[in-house]
Amino acid sequence: MKIATLVVDDEPIARHAVVRLLREDPDIVLGGEYGDGASAAQAIREQSPDLVFLDIQMPAMTGMDVVATIGAARMPATVFVTAYEQYAVRAFEANAVDYLVKPFSRDRFAETLRRAKARLGPGGVSGAAAGSIQQVLDALRRREGYLDRVPVRIDERVTFVDVDDIVWIKANRNIVEIHLAERVHEVRETMTSLAERLDPRHFARVHRSAIINVRRVQSIHPWFNGHHVVTMDTGQKLRMSRYQQEAFMRLVSTRS
Structure with a gap:
């Protein structure tokens, strides 16, 4: 099973670390890497990937903004990437959404990718359910405050x-x-x-x-x-x- 994958992170070092590990997996077909939310949203619309690694904390257009632009129901299987915010981690865990905390180890990355593959494989749920993604985003937004x-x-x-x-x-x-x-x-x-x-x-x-x-x-x-x-x-x-x-x-x- 080939998995079309995008990587989105405004930090080049973190983005390249994910890309490097993905390239070691023969099942992954890397569709591109992006350093901003606007480019990522456009790529998701145009390519319809199977999987996306999406940084939450990006300037101008955050990972949450990307999901809002695409729509939770239309998002591919998503692994959220975050720096260290424990509130975010609890939100991910409560809703069974895959996530990575930077910096992450090779073993932690491998476990996250294994879970993502299981969701995409036969009998699995295609990505985190839209409702789970929406619940995570709602929790994070409540933490952030109101929209500007x-x-x-x-x-x-x-x-x-x-x-x-x-x-x-x-x-x-x-x-x-x-x-x-x-x-x-x-x-x-x-x-x-x-x-x-x-x-x-x-x-x-x-x-x-x-x-x-x-x-x-x-x-x-x-x-x-x-x-x-x-x-x-x-x-x-x-x-x-x-x-x-x-x-x-x-x-x-x-x-x-």
Whole structure:
């Protein structure tokens, strides 16, 4: 069984160590090595590898951002690589996701690769289940705090949107539409998952399919049957569910 594999790490020494060990295994077909998250996300989309060794702590676009860009359900079998963060290690262990702590020994690497092969082989689970990967990422995000930027795909590249520039967010099945003043970006993530990563002091869910940036609200007007209409500073009007009004009004009053 040949296993198409990518290696992603911004530290050349660590990346080359993984590559060197992989090249000793005749089952591994190395598809490339990458030093940044944006290049890695593009390579995963284009090559659809079987396995990826993915560094968590990278500048600009982290390993978590790569997964968010691809979508946990679409990720290949993944071995997360981390420096020493024990919180991260506990999250990996709790969800049975393969990981390596840098610096790692040859024996530890061999054991990790053996487990990855077992997942990919006949009767195994193809990669860590998407739910397990998502649970790990959720745990790490809670540790990190709220988002400052959201990675979005534009043509063949990944860029970042400052959360302050978001006017509102619309749910569309397993995709969210991020509405800015002059354009809309689609991100493969559920509304619930994204909402958990946004600062609740600045973002409010006014409807089951809409989240707004409270700082971009221009006015609120009563509608009918207990509903209200929220007008954003772009002129966009959004209906607010009556079940969300109390929480939203509380947010607005704290900003007065």
